Amino acid sequence: MTADRSARRAWWIWSVAVVAYVAAVFHRGSLGVAGPLALDRFAVGPAALSAFTVLQVGIYASMQVPTGLLVDRFGARRILTLAVLLLGTGQVLFAVATSYPFGLLGRAVLGTGDALMWVSLLRLVATGFSARRYALVATTSSALGALGGVAATFPLAAVLDRIGWVPTFLAAGLGTLAYAALTAAFVREGAAPRADRGRRPPLRSQVRAAWARPSTRLAFWVHFATMFASGALSLLWGYPYLVDGLGMAEGTAGVVLSVLIIGQVVGGPVVGALAGSRPAARIPLVLGYLTANAGCWLVLLTWSPAPPIGIVVAAFAVFAFGGPVSTVAFAIVREHAPAEGVGTATGIVNAAGHSATALGALGVGVLLELAAGLEPADRYRAAMLALVALLLVGAWRTIRWTRRVSGATGAVTLLRRRPLPPADHSTVDRCQGTNSSSP
Structure with missing residues (x-):
């Protein structure tokens, strides 16, 4: 019975965390269908527009080693919650931005939150599930995250066409900020790695x-x-x-x-x-x-x-x-x-x-x-x-x-x-x- 309760708890924690990951993938791809609107809103050309993607991917890649260190040092719950807060903040900034530099700032903040997400989720999977189940849960997490990419295509395009830039991205950002309360309240990490935190190497x-x-x-x-x-x-x-x-x-x-x-x-x-x-x-x-x-x-x-x-x-x-x-x-x-x-x-x-x-x-x-x-x-x-x-x-x-x-x-x-x-x-x-x- 204890094992059953532990397994159910692991699945519930994973469910809360994977929804946050779906949101991260959505925010990551949200510029794709908004590209033509962004050209007009920021008064830039295609080369400058591509800088949004290069900046976001560059931040993501450069943040992975620091993210791993942060997750090992402070635990997945704190870093995952921080990731959700940064995602929401970045999308809100992007929603209200009217200048190109301010838009870049919004995508940089969003990219930082995105960079913190996947490693935190995998840490939860590693501590909550057996090695035999790890690959299945990790790939299922990735597959569910792809649904966020689907939401960032024609559904997002339809909403943008109906209500416009600011309401669409502002609602997405504020909704993500609100979700941080759930990750802080419900996400917990397995106890085994915590026991070693006091004797970590530099x-x-x-x-x-x-x-x-x-x-x-x-x-x-x-x-x-x-x-x-x-x-x-x-x-x-x-x-x-x-x-x-x-x-x-x-x-x-x-x-x-x-x-x-x-x-x-x-x-x-x-x-x-x-x-x-x-x-x-x-x-x-x-x-x-x-x-x-x-x-x-x-x-x-x-x-x-x-x-x-x-x-x-x-x-x-x-x-x-x-x-x-x-x-x-x-x-x-x-x-x-x-x-x-x-x-x-x-x-x-x-x-x-x-x-x-x-x-x-x-x-x-x-x-x-x-x-x-x-x-x-x-x-x-x-x-x-x-x-x-x-x-x-x-x-x-x-x-x-x-x-x-x-x-x-x-x-x-x-x-x-x-x-x-x-x-x-x-x-x-x-x-x-x-x-x-x-x-």
Whole structure:
């Protein structure tokens, strides 16, 4: 009976926290359909408008390691509540902003709140659920978060069209601020990690210890390689690529772009169930996804003049699975990081995919500028090579760290039916002795 009460309590806490995460994803994507209105409201061009996205993603990526440290130091409840407060405040500022700098300030505050959310949620999942359930709950959380992305598309567009900029974003911001009371009142963390808070190492040592674990390095590159394609396409370049690069009608392009979100919602529980029940399948799942991703880009970029819409939809469905597959990285962290350092390791790993997303979005933009003299289709073919390059780098590093971790433990443990045992100091030293210069 005690176990049943504990399980129900964990699910209730997770439910409150995951609603906050859904709100974070909504706020993150809320500028997508508001772009044309933002151009007029702030009197800027497309390049300045893209700065909102680059700023937000950049803040998110740069805040992940500090977020992990904060979560380990102060607990998930406080940081999650702070995240909700910052999300609401940022959206309120954005709602009332009439100047471009003030609008940037609003998105910066919102981005900071968004950056604090996911690591806090994963900390709650790690302390509230068993290792076997962790992958399923984490991927389900990600899938439910994608519903916030759905709400930020045509429903938000309809509300903006009906009541306008200020009422829409002001209501979203004030509602989020009110929800902070629920997270503060109901979110609680498991007791095990708290017992170690009084004897934590210095922050710098904590980060070094997390990065020294080979499992953290492997998880970093898994996350880097798997999630950036769907991120760069859904946040910024997917719609222009479909319309200008492939010549789709705008309405059709919007439907195809929604596949990136629907795929995450559908794929999350599927990937989570597989990764949770079959640890031996995790790395093959990652490598299989990376192979399919590369194959999709090969088809999209070599088919002339443009692939059929069915091929494009199938490719975007594959890209959508990058988000669910990226949660394999957090399952690796959950099993091999000590309880008092799981937030720090999670923050390091979570920074990987979002840094890759920012690099991918920036790289596509730079190549578009350099290829300005080409026809639109050829211009976008050249620009999308930035995402292919990141994919190749991420896949190469993932394979190398899979082999190094397997070699360090004396067997190919990642491909067997039991999870990789936690690395001891001798394992870490052996890896670092030969690979300390590797990023």
